[in-house]
Amino acid sequence: MLYLYNSRTKEKDAFVPIYDHHANMYTCGPTVYNYAHVGNLRTYIFEDILRRVLKYNGYKVNHVMNITDVGHLTDDADQGEDKMEKGAKREGKTAWEIATFYEKAFKTDMALLNMLEPTTWCRATDHIDEQIAMVTMLLEKGHAYKTTDGIYFDTTSIPDYGEMANIQNQELAAGSRVDMGEKKNIHDFALWKFTKEGENRQMEWVAFEKKGFPGWHIECSAMAVKYLGEQFDIHCGGIDHIPVHHTNEIAQTEAVTEKKPWVKYWLHGEFLLIEKDKMAKSGDNFITLQTLEEKGIDPLAYRYFLLQAHYRKQVHFTFEALEAASQGLKRLKNTIARIPEETVKDMSVAGAFLEAINDDVNTPEALALLWKGLKDNVITKELVTDFDKVLGLKLLDLETKEDVIPENIQILVEKRKQARSEKNWALGDSLRDEITELGYDIEDTPDGQRVHKRT
Numbered sequence: 001m002l003y004l005y006n007s008r009t010k011e012k013d014a015f016v017p018i019y020d021h022h023a024n025m026y027t028c029g030p031t032v033y034n035y036a037h038v039g040n041l042r043t044y045i046f047e048d049i050l051r052r053v054l055k056y057n058g059y060k061v062n063h064v065m066n067i068t069d070v071g072h073l074t075d076d077a078d079q080g081e082d083k084m085e086k087g088a089k090r091e092g093k094t095a096w097e098i099a100t101f102y103e104k105a106f107k108t109d110m111a112l113l114n115m116l117e118p119t120t121w122c123r124a125t126d127h128i129d130e131q132i133a134m135v136t137m138l139l140e141k142g143h144a145y146k147t148t149d150g151i152y153f154d155t156t157s158i159p160d161y162g163e164m165a166n167i168q169n170q171e172l173a174a175g176s177r178v179d180m181g182e183k184k185n186i187h188d189f190a191l192w193k194f195t196k197e198g199e200n201r202q203m204e205w206v207a208f209e210k211k212g213f214p215g216w217h218i219e220c221s222a223m224a225v226k227y228l229g230e231q232f233d234i235h236c237g238g239i240d241h242i243p244v245h246h247t248n249e250i251a252q253t254e255a256v257t258e259k260k261p262w263v264k265y266w267l268h269g270e271f272l273l274i275e276k277d278k279m280a281k282s283g284d285n286f287i288t289l290q291t292l293e294e295k296g297i298d299p300l301a302y303r304y305f306l307l308q309a310h311y312r313k314q315v316h317f318t319f320e321a322l323e324a325a326s327q328g329l330k331r332l333k334n335t336i337a338r339i340p341e342e343t344v345k346d347m348s349v350a351g352a353f354l355e356a357i358n359d360d361v362n363t364p365e366a367l368a369l370l371w372k373g374l375k376d377n378v379i380t381k382e383l384v385t386d387f388d389k390v391l392g393l394k395l396l397d398l399e400t401k402e403d404v405i406p407e408n409i410q411i412l413v414e415k416r417k418q419a420r421s422e423k424n425w426a427l428g429d430s431l432r433d434e435i436t437e438l439g440y441d442i443e444d445t446p447d448g449q450r451v452h453k454r455t
């Protein structure tokens with residue numbers, strides 16, 4: 001049985017899909033006004049692992065991911081500039097060119113990180129009619145009202161607004177000021193915004209008698225309902241989506257469909273932090289996959305780095321930790337490449353692996369089991385291939401034959417380890433010389449010796 005932590009029930013729930021053997025999931029996709037940073041990519045890697053876990057459990061997964069190419073404002077409280085228009089100004093291109101460019105860049109990142117492609121991609125700008133239809137229905141049902149600057153959802157028109165985020169019980173921080181404008185209630189949010197007088201927008205459509213554009217949340221509701229139906233199994237995103245984006249998606253969708261719950265399981269990935277701050281798309285700590293590649297770090301080493309932590313735990317990004325993960329992945333692949341042919345697999349390891357990933361996607365435990373099984377010589381290459389369906393680390397792909405540390409070098413390395421543990425430094429040094437002469441470099445680290453072929 002697969003258990004997943006559900007942000008809506010705040011418990012690890014047994015996964016029982018609406019339709020037998022099928023898992024329907026929607027993941028909030030990128031806002032394509034810039035490259036994804038490694039924090040964003042953490043969320044997508046978690047979702048990819050979740051999807052693989054579902055598949056491994058025999059479910060036919062229908063995975064829908066949107067591309068936000070309009071309407072996501074710089075401020076979550078419906079103020080500020082449209083991120084797409086901002087990106088266009090920054091780069092002197094049209095908003096449409098920006099969207100095309102960064103959507104492609106995102107898909108390249110996904111491929112480099114060995115993420116599975118969603119079964120359906122959907123762009124907000126390709127679904128304007130569906131969004132207008134949903135806003136119209138909300139107006140008709142009395143859940144929305146018009147102001148001079150847009151159409152807003154009336155959060156007091158439903159009994160349980162903000163239940164998942166426990167919003168009703170949260171006081172606003174003392175002294176905080178909320179610019180209500182013409183909003184009736186503090187949490188009301190924009191479904192549709194009108195283009196401001198004198199504003200020169202590139203992306204706008206005529207609806208509700210004026211030029212305007214969709215609010216950010218409505219796209220996910222309209223597209224998820226279109227592709228997955230009025231009720232489906234799983235919806236994911238980063239943890240920051242709980243209080244605003246997902247709260248608003250739930251409110252407007254359940255108000256339209258009058259069916260509860262819209263989504264059975266809500267899953268959220270924790271943040272990647274850099275120097276205690278969350279990584280943001282502005283500021284100095286903006287690190288992309290390209291940044292890593294420029295430093296010679298394999299994207300899959302980043303994936304391995306993340307899998308060492310549970311997706312509901314914060315992770316601190318440092319280049320030192322990433323370098324250690326990179327070495328760890330190389331060692332893992334090397335160990336796998338040298339699994340003796342005569343190894344007999346122990347099926348209890350496979351059982352334990354399944355149990356770990358089915359316990360709310362416990363990848364650190366799954367990796368620990370893999371390492372231990374390799375050490376105990378009870379894992380075959382066939383079993384690694386099977387585990388890698390979930391991990392997606394390409395564990396049996398070696399870039400070149402050189403990546404495999406040959407047997408004779410391994411023996412020398414082991415001897416040196418032994419010599420050093422016996423404090424026989426002279427022997428240790430002469431073994432190092434021998435290894436170096438054979439074209440390999442050896443490094444002593446707190447995690448032990450690291451060997452690599454000199455390039």
Ligand code: AMP
Nearest residue numbers: 030031039040042043237238271272279
């Ligand atoms: P965006 O492209 O800004 O819409 O964000 C894409 C995804 O990345 C969303 O699911 C966010 O919740 C998530 N996200 C943003 N910052 C971080 C971070 N520092 N760590 C993990 N996920 C993040």
Ligand code: ZN
Nearest residue numbers: 028029220245
């Ligand atoms: Zn969304």
